[in-house]
Amino acid sequence: xxxxxxxxxxxxxxxxxxxxxxxxxxxxxxxxxxxxxxxxxxxxxxxxxxxxxxxxxxxxxxxxxxxxxxxxxxxxxxxxxxxxxxxxxxxxxxxxxxxxxxxxxxxxxxxxxxxxxxxxxxxxxxxxxxxxxxxxxxxxxxxxxxxxxxxxxxxxxxxxxxxxxxxxxxxxxxxxxxxxxxxxxxxxxxxxxxxxxxxxxxxxxxxxxxxxxx
Numbered sequence: 001x002x003x004x005x006x007x008x009x010x011x012x013x014x015x016x017x018x019x020x021x022x023x024x025x026x027x028x029x030x031x032x033x034x035x036x037x038x039x040x041x042x043x044x045x046x047x048x049x050x051x052x053x054x055x056x057x058x059x060x061x062x063x064x065x066x067x068x069x070x071x072x073x074x075x076x077x078x079x080x081x082x083x084x085x086x087x088x089x090x091x092x093x094x095x096x097x098x099x100x101x102x103x104x105x106x107x108x109x110x111x112x113x114x115x116x117x118x119x120x121x122x123x124x125x126x127x128x129x130x131x132x133x134x135x136x137x138x139x140x141x142x143x144x145x146x147x148x149x150x151x152x153x154x155x156x157x158x159x160x161x162x163x164x165x166x167x168x169x170x171x172x173x174x175x176x177x178x179x180x181x182x183x184x185x186x187x188x189x190x191x192x193x194x195x196x197x198x199x200x201x202x203x204x205x206x207x208x209x210x211x212x213x214x
Contacts (some may be wrong), residue, residue: 001061002167002170002171002174004163004164004166004167004170005163005164005167007163008159008160008161008163008164008167009065009160011156011157011159011160011163012069012156012157012160013068014156015153015154015156015157015160016068016069016072016073016076018149018152018153018156019032019076019153020072020075020076020079021149022147022149022150022153023076023079023080023084024079026147026149027084027087028084028087029079029080029084029085029087029088029089030087030088030089030147031089031139031140031143031146031147031150032080032088032089032136032150033093033095033135033136033138033139034077034080034081034088034090034093035093035095035097035135036132036133036134036135036136037073037076037077037080038077038097039097039100039101039128039129039132039135040073040129040132041070041073041074041077042101042125042128043125043128043129043132044066044069044070044073044125045070046121046122046124046125046128047121047122047125047126047129048066048069048070049118049121049122050118051063051066051067089139089143092139092142092143093135093139095134095135095138095139097135100128100131100132100134101128104124104127104128104131105124107123107124107127108120108121108123108124108127111123111181112181113181123181126181126182126185127181127185129185129189130185130186130188130189130192131188131189131192133154133157133158133189133192133193134192136154137192137196140154140196140212141212144211144212145209145210145211145212146210147210148204148209148210150210151196151200151204151210152204154193154196154200155196155197155200155204158190158193158196158197161186161189161190161193162190162193164182164186165186165187165190168182168183168186199211199212
């Protein structure tokens with residue numbers, strides 16, 4: 001564990017708390033993509049299958065974080081699908097998930113570190129996470145605007161992945177290790193946020209409303 005990994009994890013936690021706070025305080029899921037949240041559930045469940053094996057235990061911190069990510073993502077889905085379903089923008093959340101899930105699964109069969117179910121599903125989760133934000137970004141593109149608190153959620157989520165870049169650099173020079181799958185997928189994921197962050201820094205952080213250029 002290094003400072004960049006820790007800050008990345010904290011940013012990830014912050015994004016989840018901001019999202020839940022937005023839903024609970026506004027009592028609305030407006031502007032939030034159900035499909036992106038569903039993809040994150042798939043990501044966490046397929047990545048953390050090692051929770052089923054006590055021999056794979058790393059640390060209490062690691063286990064608690066994994067349980068929190070799975071639990072909070074499922075809870076978010078329940079809020080959106082059950083409690084606040086009438087407020088969901090299903091008519092705008094139309095991204096075809098099979099366009100993401102199937103290519104990522106095929107890629108995980110072709111490029112993985114071992115031909116075992118757990119390794120294939122781990123690779124699948126990494127590939128899928130790199131594009132899981134696309135339904136949310138496409139939804140944002142269709143509406144052309146977003147509530148400020150929703151942009152804070154997206155910013156924290158993007159920062160989480162961005163902080164993993166210096167984490168990989170640090171680990172390369174301090175430990176001599178590099179994970180090509182995680183690095184490439186992480187760079188793709190970070191790149192997807194570039195346009196969002198440009199508007200976030202030039203408008204939202206200056207007190208203006210988040211609006212895409214006409």
